[in-house]
Amino acid sequence: SGQKVYYNTNGTTDTGREYVQLPSLTDTTKGATGWYLLQDGVAQKGAQEWYGSEWYFDPSTYQLLKENTYRVEKGQKVGYLVNSNGNVLSGVQKWMGTYYYFDPSTYLLLDHQDYVKSQWGYYYMVGSNGALVTGPVRWQSSLYYFDPSSYLLKTSGWAEHNHYVYYVNSGDQKLVTGTQTIGGVRYTFDSNGALYSFTRRTIEWFLNREGKLTYSMLGSQNGTDGTADCSGAMTQALWSAGASAPVASAQRWGGYNTVSIRPWLIQNGYSNVFNGTSSTASSYSPQYGDIVIWDDATGVDGHILIIADGSGSGATALSVCYYTEGEEGTAVQELNYNYYYNYAESPSFHVYRPNNWLRA
Known part of the structure; x- marks a missing residue:
């Protein structure tokens, strides 16, 4: 049925889950072996749990993939991030110069906007492409500002981003809009929170x-x-x-x-x-x-x-x-x-x- 199954010399398969060294499926050299994850004798592929961690087994070779890579499995919109040890990573991770968020329960790249808690206990805003976002962000009908350096929510004060200036109200930690008095001076902000100014x-x-x-x-x-x-x-x-x-x-x-x-x-x-x-x-x-x-x-x-x-x-x-x-x-x-x-x-x-x- 298209599965790779290991049979013992007596024609039976082992029961349960095991990570074992077996004759290689890909190397035809005499005596060549590889490490495989079996479930009741069936070689497992893709993201798999083993001893409390998630590991990635190449769908072609069935062996542990020890390569820094992003893998999308057949039928999925998003994929897994794998490190050089073969671990499937979760939480906030750096990949190709940008930080992304991988769901701790599914290990998949998040495919929708959300305000998430990282493995370090800090909260970040994730965009619909799974990347952490910075600058002004609209979330649940309100505007917030995320620092371009730390990626954390800015809780008060002035900020400049992508040609425009913004102000975060320390009371509710939201960007202000409309006409506001700040430090005794009246300022006007557009509907996106950007200040109208000479500059x-x-x-x-x-x-x-x-x-x-x-x-x-x-x-x-x-x-x-x-x-x-x-x-x-x-x-x-x-x-x-x-x-x-x-x-x-x-x-x-x-x-x-x-x-x-x-x-x-x-x-x-x-x-x-x-x-x-x-x-x-x-x-x-x-x-x-x-x-x-x-x-x-x-x-x-x-x-x-x-x-x-x-x-x-x-x-x-x-x-x-x-x-x-x-x-x-x-x-x-x-x-x-x-x-x-x-x-x-x-x-x-x-x-x-x-x-x-x-x-x-």
């Missing part, structure tokens, strides 16, 4: 033009004709977000350049907090909302960016740039800041930081 509007100017702008210093420079350069785009983004109107000459030429924009940044609520070179670059830790100017020259030698997501080594920067060498529709790029800085051969730089990164 958000600046960043969204770039995000809304991804795939739509082509780099050029000969056109409008500010995106109105489908082309832009870095400083013209930054001028337009800040102005659209609520900055004061640029001087007439800047408007006439499509925006400030990377030198003339600096006093305008100061006028509009930024402070020059860091000036560096390649030798001091490691001392600068990018923060959300920072505007960074590279080099002291204008034209193709200067560049201007905004830190749009994350901080420190994980921070990303948005800008209109020549990174794709002028390929149509690719002028707006978001790149890891440290990578891009090294790619640009580590120029001198100037950091302008919002005096109030939460300003409306």
Whole structure:
């Protein structure tokens, strides 16, 4: 009936469950043996319990699979995670650079959203693909925030994630929405918990033009004709977000350049907090909302960016740039800041930081 059965020399099978060394099913060398799990003589395959632990036996060889791998058995939507000892793992496990949750009772990858307790006693949010999720999450009609570093529920305070800023109420540990008074200041949040702010509007100017702008210093420079350069785009983004109107000459030429924009940044609520070179670059830790100017020259030698997501080594920067060498529709790029800085051969730089990164 398609089963592999071991018969003793007298034609009988053993009864019960046993892990035994037997003649190999796969190695035809004389005297070759392998280890098999039998149940009443029948070789077992897939995930199997033995002495209080779960083990995985290869469905083809029937031998214990000693390999770090993820196996989905026939007829199943999700599978098992196996380690190099052959153990089937459960709870929170790291696989391919991401953390996943495997049900402790079935050992299968969780296939639906749930708030689960790990083997360490901590609770995590799992998405529908079985991976732990971070950032803002809607659960049972409420919004919560899970820390991108620890994966744990954030219980109070401000948080920044994926271009947006959120606030967790310490009372119910939920993200706030609508108009709220925090520290004596009134803030407004959208229905997803994201703060309406000056920095958000600046960043969204770039995000809304991804795939739509082509780099050029000969056109409008500010995106109105489908082309832009870095400083013209930054001028337009800040102005659209609520900055004061640029001087007439800047408007006439499509925006400030990377030198003339600096006093305008100061006028509009930024402070020059860091000036560096390649030798001091490691001392600068990018923060959300920072505007960074590279080099002291204008034209193709200067560049201007905004830190749009994350901080420190994980921070990303948005800008209109020549990174794709002028390929149509690719002028707006978001790149890891440290990578891009090294790619640009580590120029001198100037950091302008919002005096109030939460300003409306």
